[in-house]
Structure formats: structure tokens, C-alpha cells
Amino acid sequence: MLKKSLIAMAAGLALSTAALAQDKIDIVFIGKNTGNPYFDSLTKGFVEACQKIACNFEFVAPATAEATSQIPFIEAQIQRGVDVIAISPNSPDALNQVFDAARAKGIIVMTVNGDITGNEAHRDLTILPTDFTKVGADQIEMVGSLIGYEGEIAILSATTEAPDQNFWIKGMNEAIKDPKYAKMKLVATVYGDDQPEKSTSEMEALMANFPDLKGVIAPTTVGIAAAAQVVQSRGVADKVKVTGLGLPSEMRDFVKDGTVAAFQLWSPYNEGWLAAHLAVDLKAGKAKNEVGSTFEVPNLGTITINAGNSINTQSALTTFNAENIDQFDF
Amino acid sequence: MNALGRILARRETGIAVMIVLFALAVSLYKPQFLTLNSLRVILLLTPLVMIAAMGQMLVLVARHVDLSIGSMLGLSAMLTGMMFRDLPEIPWGLGFAVSIGIGTLLGLVNGALVTFFRLPSIIVTLGTLNLYRGLTFIVSNARQVDRQFIPADLKGMSQTSPLLGIPWIIFMAFAVALLTYWFAMHTRVGRQIFALGSNPIAAPLRGVKVTQVTLLVFAISGALSGLAGIMYASRWGFVNPSNTGFGFEFQVIAAVVIGGVSINGGVGSVLGVMLGVLLMGCVAAALPLLGIPGTAQSAIYGAVILVALLIDRSVRRQGIARFKAARA
Amino acid sequence: MSAAETTPQRIAGRGAAPQRSLWHVILVRPETMTLVLLVLAVILASQLSPFFLDISYILRSFTLSAEFAIVALVLTMVIIAGEIDLSPAANMALSTCLFAWAQASGVPMPIAIAIGLVAGLAMGALNAFMVIGLQLPSIIVTIGTLTLYRGLAQIIAGDKSIRMPEWFIGIDKVLVFGVPATVAIFVVVSLVLGLILAGTIFGRQIYQIGTNEVAARYAGIRTRRIKLILFLLMGLAAAIAGMLTASRLGSVRYDLGLGGELQMVLMAMLGGTYIFGGRGTILGTFLAAWLLVVVSTGMTVANLLPAIQLTVLGVLLIVAIIATNLIYSRAQR
Structure with a gap:
């Protein structure tokens, strides 16, 4: 184990000196709870994005979707020193303190698929599936x-x-x-x-x-x-x-x-896909977390950061019926 | 005491009266509560709880408790659901054997820990409550078994009816209750459970094989949780690692205690438990009808349990007083 | 702690047991098992993740369970006295909701705190009334009041959360000699209760009630009064723990501390408290609280599935109780 981490460290050093841009950033997504089929698709978006661009991705979630159950998981990510925490928050306000602690360490905190309404100052940005x-x-x-x-x-x-x-x-x-x-x-x-x-x-x-x-x-x-x-x-x-x-x-x-x-x-997949791309771009300085600024995401086109640092993955809801339902695998 | 007096003094009468009074009170505000359809709604809320309650009753009568039923339900339902998903050509009826078999196995583990290590059942089953739930996540890789994988015939059991528009699973629940009644009242082993619970020290002297009987009640509780597991898949059409069976033990224990089963062992009747389950079903069906928000439900359940305890206590006191008076 | 270690055995009337060497007395104890498990857990956790072994991180993680751990100390005494209380987590929620609600509707803070504490005491008193006064089994009574208290909290607070004033937030971030304040409170309470249980007549009487209540009553111990004190203490501890949680989270909701009763019972059991009463120590629960935190923190920081945590906790509980039973039955032989 020690050996492995030494090698990884050496490799990391070599990479960072060789080409900073190729450094992979660590993204973790904290879901509301495990066993929730909704997040399978969202996670898949992250996973497939990180196969193409420079990020390592992990998914964790508490066993129950109760207000405080995500706190130990956020604390653990701070301790691990990840670069980006993406989270579907279980509470609009119980996470404020631990979000502040994460951001004080330079971690980007983005809420995905739901926001901490009324406490927006405690996160960096939010990715919502639609308007x-x-x-x-x-x-x-x-x-x-x-x-x-x-x-x-x-x-x-x-x-x-x-x-x-x-x-x-x-x-x-x-x-x-x-x-x-x-x-x-x-x-x-x-x-x-x-x-x-x-x-x-x-x-x-x-x-x-x-x-x-x-x-x-x-x-x-x-x-x-x-x-x-x-x-x-x-x-x-x-x-x-x-x-x-x-x-x-x-x-x-x-x-x-x-x-x-x-x-x-909407497509939960696209939320994960977009979040991973934005995270990498923000860390590489290619995108700016400012209202009105734009960035490019493959397959989704140009995305704008709206008021309140809020981003939508699609402009309108998708309607499913007998004709098209078999085209969707989530 | 005359026959009428005996009937009136019975615990079951008390619960039945409570059900009638409750139904009448609700129907004053919402007359639609006293319709055939609302009976169907109430009955559909009860079968899983009723089946598991029969097992829990036997466990409580034997002076034990089984807190792991919700997790046994979850794990057996999950494994059965995964079998339906991964081996679709298997006949769906086999699911019952698989689910009940897994449940029995899990129950036997509880029983073995309790008997062979002489451990308190409340702690053992608190441990297996966590353990079995954890295993459910691990075997399923935290993934839900979706609706499309549950056989249509199995789902149909909760919808199609052989009689009076009442779905199959309700008949099955009543059949389990009848069987339990026969087993508890008319077999030697059944009577031994009561003997064990009312006096664990004297029971072995009277020829009760304590180890076997204890193992049996936990196995039955597991088997019935397994049956409730596949019926969960039938009733709700999916199996989820975190939701399926979560918190089920509280519902079941509440219904059993309301039904007059003594937590001190030795006392309990199938009819009482059935009525306890029905009373809980009536409350659960009436609250949304009356527009009482979900926030109040928990408090009402808590109050119902405490009131049932108080009634139980006063009934027992009267019984003892009457017993003493009769002997004097 | 030596008084507590010998008392239960003496009361159990096993004075005739053969003399044992000192190391035997020390080694064959449930607390030793807890300590061994704790050391093993620390080693395993540091193998699982390179980020684990950091004392400030472990202390910070302990603040997440410190409130439960404080209540678990009192619960240990209740269990030793032969009763159980499953309602404290719900009590935390209801007393804290009342406190927060009073505070939010303009009641001055000291009075709001008093309201919360009195509510906690009242809930303890209701449990005591049903268990001691009406002679009902505590396990069922407190399952009932657990549901009732949580439900009342839900009625009072609805599904909303009540904000705490800024200055009230963050007691877990206050450091006392480098240790978060809630952890320091836990340590102090452990010391005080440990001394009471091990070194006072009151403490010895608690063991006697749990070993044989009838005999204790004949020996002139006011069993009802002592149990009443314990249930009241339980209510008070729950109310205080609830407010500490409110300060840590910054807001109060009806689901505060949901499921905490399981963790508290787990801490007492892992510490070697005997579920049927008469045995157990504060030291055991103290060590078990750290054990639980190390186990769950170690697995969380290694990004393991929470399912594995559930499984490990379940196995741990069963193993601990088997070991406790074996140790006690050996001590009796």
C-alpha cells in the first residue's frame, strides 16, 4: 500500500512538473442516499465524462436521506483533500457550516440537482436540470x-x-x-x-x-x-x-x-456530464464562476452561468410517452 | 361469570369496540369511510404487517423479541428480486420458495445466536437488523430492482381478485393467520411456546425442549418475514435496498402490542393481533381522508401504543382482581 | 474505578470464588476487549486510508457523535439499574424544537434554554411515571414515547427548520486546550459520572438495583427514587445534547438526532454493559464511543459503501455481546 502511494506520489510529481494541464483533479459526488435509482444515471454522467477528461471521480452517499447524514461524508472529503465536492443536498441549511469549512480549504462546492435555497452564499454554484x-x-x-x-x-x-x-x-x-x-x-x-x-x-x-x-x-x-x-x-x-x-x-x-x-x-445523466466538465474547466482556469460568463460542454453546447451562479442543463422538460420511452435507459 | 361477561372482558372485544368507534367517528366527518372501497383500501394496507405480526407474536409469546424482521424482509425480497431480474426464465412461483427459504435461514441465525450463546434476543436482533440491511446493500450493489423485472403475475396477486374484489395477497394473509391459530392453539409444539413464555424455568421440567422451540419461533419469524418480502415485491412492484422493509419492525411490534400480546411472554392471541393490525390499518387509511397532515401521524401512533399499554395494564389488573375475588 | 469493578461481583454473592491474580482481573474484562478493539480499529483504519491518522480530524469527527455519546453515558447507568430508555434521541428533538421555537418567537435566550431543559426533564418524568409508577416495561414504554416525542416535535416544527442566531452556532468549533468543546464536555461528564458510579453509595445502589431489585428494596434502598433520578437525568442529558447539536448544525428540525437511540445503545453494549442490568462501567462506554467513531470515520474517509459500515457495526455488536457474556460467565464461575 505504502509502495503504491509512493509510486503514485512520484508519478504525480513527475506529471505536475511535466505538464500542469494533464493533472487530474479529484471530484466526488455525494448523493442523497444509496440505492436511489435516480442517482445511478447522474453518476454515469460523471463517470463517462471522467473517462474522457482529466478527472478522477468517486461516488459516495449515506444510507439514509436524513438532513445531517451527509456531514461525515463531506468532512471525510475535506480530509482527503479533493478538489471539487458535488452534492445533492439533503437539507437546505444543516450543511452550511461544513460547506464553509470545505470552501475555506479551497474546495469548490457545487450543489447538483437541488440547491440550498436561502443559503446560496454557502456554496459556489448550483447545477439544476432545467429552468x-x-x-x-x-x-x-x-x-x-x-x-x-x-x-x-x-x-x-x-x-x-x-x-x-x-x-x-x-x-x-x-x-x-x-x-x-x-x-x-x-x-x-x-x-x-x-x-x-x-x-x-x-x-x-x-x-x-x-x-x-x-x-x-x-x-x-x-x-x-x-x-x-x-x-x-x-x-x-x-x-x-x-x-x-x-x-x-x-x-x-x-x-x-x-x-x-x-x-x-430531464436527463440526470447530463447533470453529471456537465458538472464534471465545468469542474475541470474551473480548476484549469478555462471557465470562470461569474454570472454571465459562458463555457463549452461537448454534446450540450454553450452553457451560460445565470443569476445566483445557477446553471441549467436543459431549457425545457423532456416528455416521455409510449413512442419514445424505450429510447431512454435510466 | 356468564358467557356475555366473558366475551366483554376479553381483550379482543376491547380492540373490536375501538375499531368500530373509530370507524363511526371518522364516518361522521367523512361518510365515504364506511364504503366497500374504503374497506379494500384498509385491507390492502395490512397484509404484510399481518403476516410478519404472526411470527412476531410467537416470538413475543416465547419471551423474546425480533427486531430484525424489516431487514430480513428486505434481504429476502432483494435476493428474490435479483433472481427474477437475472434469471427471467425461472417460474415466478419459485420466488415464494426462495424468499421464504432465505427468510428461514436468516431467522435460524437469530435463533442460533440467542440459544447457543445465551444472548438476549433484543441485542442479537438489533445487531442482525444492521447486519442484514448491510448485506442487502452489498448483494444488490446498492441498486434497486425495477418494476419491469418483477413478474406480472406476481404483481397481479395484489390486484386481481378471486372473490368480492379483494386481492389474493389479503386472502393469503388471512390464511397465514388461520394457520398460525391452528399451530399455536392445537399443536403440542404450539402450546409449548406458551408454556415456555409463561414460565421459562418450569417449562423444561414439563418436557419443553427449550432450544428447539426457541429456534423454531425465530425460524418462523424469519420465514414469515421472507413471505412478506416477496409480497412486498408483489404489492409495490419493486425492491429497493434502503426502503424495502425499513422501519417495518416498529409497525409490526406496535400492532402486536396493541393486539394484546404481552411483552412479558406467555400471553397472546391470533385474533387479537389481527384486530391490532386492522386498527392500525384503519388509522393509516383515515388520516389522509380526514386531511390530517403526515406530520401528526407519528405522534398519533405513539399515543396509540401508550394507550394500548395502559388498557392492557388495567385489563390485567381487573383480571387479577376478579380471579382473586372468584377464589375468595 | 476499582470499586465499580469489584462491586457487581460481590453483590452477585460470588465472594467464594477463588482468588485471582491481578492481571487476570484486569485482562478478563469487557473494557479490555473494547480497548483491544479500539486499538485494532485504529490500526485497520490507518491501513484503509492514508488520510485517517490525523488527531485533529478524529477529534472533529468525534464532534459528530459527541452529543449521542454524552447521553450514552447516562444510558449506561439506566441499563445498569435494569431499565432501558430508547426515547432520548426523540427527546433531544422535541426539547430542542421547543427551545428553538421559543427562541425564534422572541423569548430571551436564557428563558428559551430553561424551556428546553424543563421539557427534557418533563419527558424523562413521563417515562419514569409509566415505568416506575405504572409498572410497565421500560422497553415498550420508551418505544411508545420515542414515537410520541418525535411526532410532537414534527407537529411543533413541521417540516421546516428553525435557524439559530449566529452567536449560538459553532460550539463544536470552540477549542478547549486544543480539544473541541463538545468532546471536552463528554470527557468531563465521563469523569464525573464514572466517579459517581464507582465511588459513591448512590453508584453502588444502582448496581444493586440492577442485580436484584427485590433484594435491593429489602436492603433498604429506595429503588423507585433512584430510578426516578436516573430517568430525570436522562431527560436532562438529552435536552442538553439536543442544544449542543443545534449549536453544531446551526438549525433545528424535527429529525434532529434521528436514529440516535441505536448508536447510544450500541455504545453502551460495546462497552460491556450487561443488558439485563447489574454490570457495566462508564469507562467501557467511554472507550466504546471512541471505537464507534474510529470505525465509522475510518470507513467513511476510505470512501467505503455505508452498507459495509452497517454490516461491520452489526457484527461488532454481536461479537461484543458474545464476548461480554463469556467474560461475565467466566467471572461468575
Whole structure:
């Protein structure tokens, strides 16, 4: 072991004297929790990027997605002396102190796929999959097109304080005021806490409390699968249209048997791909973390850093339906 | 005491009355709670808990406790799910044998540690709770088995119905309860479990083979957790290394204790446990209907457990008082 | 600590056991096992990752578990007295949510702290009432109150987090003689409780209650009062630990300390506390707390899957309890 690290050190020295640009930077991505299929695809983006460009990549995640469970992992990365920490934060504020400690050591801290809303000063930048201000309107349009722009709809969300979901729900409440949706009525917003059991109970309760319900938006991967399953087992797919944000791998069966006509998401893969490229460019001085500056990412084109040091990987949501779902492998 | 009095004094009557009162109270606000469909929703919330609760009841009666059921459920479901994914040509019915077999094995490990090393079961199963969960992550490489790999027929068991629109898995849960009733009340071994739990010192003198009986209750608890594991795959259509079975032990122990099984061993009835499970199901189905936020659920469950404990205590006191009065 | 080491055996009425050499008395003890495991863990961890062996990093990592470790010391005494308390982590959450909520709604800080401490004591008192007053088994009572306290915290704080004022944040960053303040508190509490348990009549009575409560009562020990004191102490320790956590995190949510009861029980068990009461030492729990931190930190800094940590912790618990049992049964023979 010692021998190996000595060789590595010697090699590192040789490299750094030979050509600084060829130095590989260390990137670690800390997911919300292990066993979460969403992060498999995101991690793949990092891995494949680091096969092409100068970075070493590792993925770690705590066993549970509880607010403080990521802290020991961040502390460990500081101790390891990595160059970049990319993280999908489990808490909007419990990580502030440890983020500050990491940045004091010169580590770039980027939040990926979710931000520490209200505490943005504690991270360097954020990479979000799409423009979150448009998600609400897109989802209302989606459910509208499924129910013929008429009837009662409801929202089945994650937890009551989930910041992203709440932001989108706010957008939905705004969007539905458009005269185009005058005959649609948002009757309830319920929370399944991202647990299959609880989401199922909430969905059953929605259908018992609102017998005329026409559509349900579940902007969370656990919620949309649970809602689809309730509709499937009750055999009412023609009466209640389920849509929202889901993973193709989890929704494929529901789309193929007609339970769900269409749903939306983005590409988690591209988030990892973009994050790795940006990390390498920032460390090499090829990109600047300043609002308004731009950089190039293969396959994604020119990316701009928006207000609040926020970056989007795609401009609009991708819609999945029976025609295209087999083209996606996540 | 007359027959009516005996029925009224039974613990099961108390729980049944609580269920009826609860259902009536909820239906005052939400009449749709008293419909056939809501019965279906309640029943669909219960089968996994009911199956595992039968095993847990036997363990508690034998004066032990099994905290590892959630992790045994997770590990057996994961291995079965991976078999479905990696060997798709295998007949899906075989999944039951695999899942129950793995569960039995895991339960036997618990039982062996408890009996051969004379260790307290609460600590052993606290250890295996972590150990089995860790193994679930390791064997699966922390990857979920997705919906498309779970056989359609297996998923169908939670949806198609042989009778009255009630899905197969609910019938299976009731069948397990009936079997447990027969085993506990009408077989020699079953009675020995009660004898062991009510007096562990005297039991060997009465011919109870303590080692075998203890191993058996843990094996049964493991086997039923394994059965609950494959039914998880049927009910939810996926197996996830971190979610599947996580926190399950609390639900099951709560239901069993509410059902009147004494934590001090020797006391418990299948009917009581079934009613305990149903009461929990009613509460879980009613809260979202009433629009009570999820944040309140945990507090309500805690209060229900404590109230059940208090009722248990006062019932036992009355029973003792009556017993004394009858002898005097 | 010598009084504590001999007391349980004397009480167990094994005075007739053959005289043993000093090294035997020292070596065949659960604490020795914990110490050996600790040394092994340090060696293994430094082999696993070159970044591990750094005393300031280990101390910093200890601050992440120090709050639980402080409560685990009191829990050790409760277990020695033959009871158990699984509710302290939930108590931490509820008392700290009340404190934070009071503080955020403009109550002056000293009063807010008092509210939190009183809440912790009240929760300890409720446990004590159900266990001592109503004679219910502590394990089930505290599983119930664990769920209840956590649920009440959730009702009070919802899903939101409550911010702490800037000056209150960062007690774990304050250094006392080069040691983070929470770790220093843990060391001081260990010393105080260790002396109480090993060197006072009160401490000896705790062992006697755990060994045989009925006999202890006949011997004139006020068993109910001592257990009440222990449960109250538990509530107080939980409330203090909760506030230390709030200072470390800078914000309070209902899920503060979630799952902490497992870690606390693990620390007591790994330290050789006997689950059925009557045996155990503060020194054991003290060493076990370090053992747990070294094991989890070593694996985290080596970027191992957290699953492997779960597996190792599970195996460790079982091995520790088998060893503890063997040691105690040898000591009795």
C-alpha cells in the first residue's frame, strides 16, 4: 500500500512538473442516499465524462436521506483533500457550516440537482436540470392536454417542505390562472412524503374525497409511481389521468399498459456530464464562476452561468410517452 | 361469570369496540369511510404487517423479541428480486420458495445466536437488523430492482381478485393467520411456546425442549418475514435496498402490542393481533381522508401504543382482581 | 474505578470464588476487549486510508457523535439499574424544537434554554411515571414515547427548520486546550459520572438495583427514587445534547438526532454493559464511543459503501455481546 502511494506520489510529481494541464483533479459526488435509482444515471454522467477528461471521480452517499447524514461524508472529503465536492443536498441549511469549512480549504462546492435555497452564499454554484420557473407551467399544460382542459385536478407531492416541489407547485398555482385553463380546478395538494405506502394512502384518499377527479400531477418519482399503481389497480386509467415527474425505468410498465399516457423529466445523466466538465474547466482556469460568463460542454453546447451562479442543463422538460420511452435507459 | 361477561372482558372485544368507534367517528366527518372501497383500501394496507405480526407474536409469546424482521424482509425480497431480474426464465412461483427459504435461514441465525450463546434476543436482533440491511446493500450493489423485472403475475396477486374484489395477497394473509391459530392453539409444539413464555424455568421440567422451540419461533419469524418480502415485491412492484422493509419492525411490534400480546411472554392471541393490525390499518387509511397532515401521524401512533399499554395494564389488573375475588 | 469493578461481583454473592491474580482481573474484562478493539480499529483504519491518522480530524469527527455519546453515558447507568430508555434521541428533538421555537418567537435566550431543559426533564418524568409508577416495561414504554416525542416535535416544527442566531452556532468549533468543546464536555461528564458510579453509595445502589431489585428494596434502598433520578437525568442529558447539536448544525428540525437511540445503545453494549442490568462501567462506554467513531470515520474517509459500515457495526455488536457474556460467565464461575 505504502509502495503504491509512493509510486503514485512520484508519478504525480513527475506529471505536475511535466505538464500542469494533464493533472487530474479529484471530484466526488455525494448523493442523497444509496440505492436511489435516480442517482445511478447522474453518476454515469460523471463517470463517462471522467473517462474522457482529466478527472478522477468517486461516488459516495449515506444510507439514509436524513438532513445531517451527509456531514461525515463531506468532512471525510475535506480530509482527503479533493478538489471539487458535488452534492445533492439533503437539507437546505444543516450543511452550511461544513460547506464553509470545505470552501475555506479551497474546495469548490457545487450543489447538483437541488440547491440550498436561502443559503446560496454557502456554496459556489448550483447545477439544476432545467429552468425551475417553467416546471409548474409545463406540468399544468401536460395534465390539461391529457384531460381535455376541463375538470378537477390535484397534486400529490413529496414532503410538505420539499423546496423544489413547493417552488414548482407555486408555479402550477400561477399557471392555472391562465384563461386557457379556466375550466380546470385545482382541488387539493397532498403530501406522500416520498414513501410508497404513504403516497398510496394519500392517492386513495384523494380519489375517495374527490369522486370527480380527472387528473393528478405528482412532481416526484415516488409519488407518480404510487399514484399510477393506485389507478392501475382500481382500473380507472381512462377516468383519472396521472402525470408528473418520473423516472422512465420506473414508469415504463405503466406507460406500456396505458395507465399513464405521458410524464416528464430531464436527463440526470447530463447533470453529471456537465458538472464534471465545468469542474475541470474551473480548476484549469478555462471557465470562470461569474454570472454571465459562458463555457463549452461537448454534446450540450454553450452553457451560460445565470443569476445566483445557477446553471441549467436543459431549457425545457423532456416528455416521455409510449413512442419514445424505450429510447431512454435510466 | 356468564358467557356475555366473558366475551366483554376479553381483550379482543376491547380492540373490536375501538375499531368500530373509530370507524363511526371518522364516518361522521367523512361518510365515504364506511364504503366497500374504503374497506379494500384498509385491507390492502395490512397484509404484510399481518403476516410478519404472526411470527412476531410467537416470538413475543416465547419471551423474546425480533427486531430484525424489516431487514430480513428486505434481504429476502432483494435476493428474490435479483433472481427474477437475472434469471427471467425461472417460474415466478419459485420466488415464494426462495424468499421464504432465505427468510428461514436468516431467522435460524437469530435463533442460533440467542440459544447457543445465551444472548438476549433484543441485542442479537438489533445487531442482525444492521447486519442484514448491510448485506442487502452489498448483494444488490446498492441498486434497486425495477418494476419491469418483477413478474406480472406476481404483481397481479395484489390486484386481481378471486372473490368480492379483494386481492389474493389479503386472502393469503388471512390464511397465514388461520394457520398460525391452528399451530399455536392445537399443536403440542404450539402450546409449548406458551408454556415456555409463561414460565421459562418450569417449562423444561414439563418436557419443553427449550432450544428447539426457541429456534423454531425465530425460524418462523424469519420465514414469515421472507413471505412478506416477496409480497412486498408483489404489492409495490419493486425492491429497493434502503426502503424495502425499513422501519417495518416498529409497525409490526406496535400492532402486536396493541393486539394484546404481552411483552412479558406467555400471553397472546391470533385474533387479537389481527384486530391490532386492522386498527392500525384503519388509522393509516383515515388520516389522509380526514386531511390530517403526515406530520401528526407519528405522534398519533405513539399515543396509540401508550394507550394500548395502559388498557392492557388495567385489563390485567381487573383480571387479577376478579380471579382473586372468584377464589375468595 | 476499582470499586465499580469489584462491586457487581460481590453483590452477585460470588465472594467464594477463588482468588485471582491481578492481571487476570484486569485482562478478563469487557473494557479490555473494547480497548483491544479500539486499538485494532485504529490500526485497520490507518491501513484503509492514508488520510485517517490525523488527531485533529478524529477529534472533529468525534464532534459528530459527541452529543449521542454524552447521553450514552447516562444510558449506561439506566441499563445498569435494569431499565432501558430508547426515547432520548426523540427527546433531544422535541426539547430542542421547543427551545428553538421559543427562541425564534422572541423569548430571551436564557428563558428559551430553561424551556428546553424543563421539557427534557418533563419527558424523562413521563417515562419514569409509566415505568416506575405504572409498572410497565421500560422497553415498550420508551418505544411508545420515542414515537410520541418525535411526532410532537414534527407537529411543533413541521417540516421546516428553525435557524439559530449566529452567536449560538459553532460550539463544536470552540477549542478547549486544543480539544473541541463538545468532546471536552463528554470527557468531563465521563469523569464525573464514572466517579459517581464507582465511588459513591448512590453508584453502588444502582448496581444493586440492577442485580436484584427485590433484594435491593429489602436492603433498604429506595429503588423507585433512584430510578426516578436516573430517568430525570436522562431527560436532562438529552435536552442538553439536543442544544449542543443545534449549536453544531446551526438549525433545528424535527429529525434532529434521528436514529440516535441505536448508536447510544450500541455504545453502551460495546462497552460491556450487561443488558439485563447489574454490570457495566462508564469507562467501557467511554472507550466504546471512541471505537464507534474510529470505525465509522475510518470507513467513511476510505470512501467505503455505508452498507459495509452497517454490516461491520452489526457484527461488532454481536461479537461484543458474545464476548461480554463469556467474560461475565467466566467471572461468575
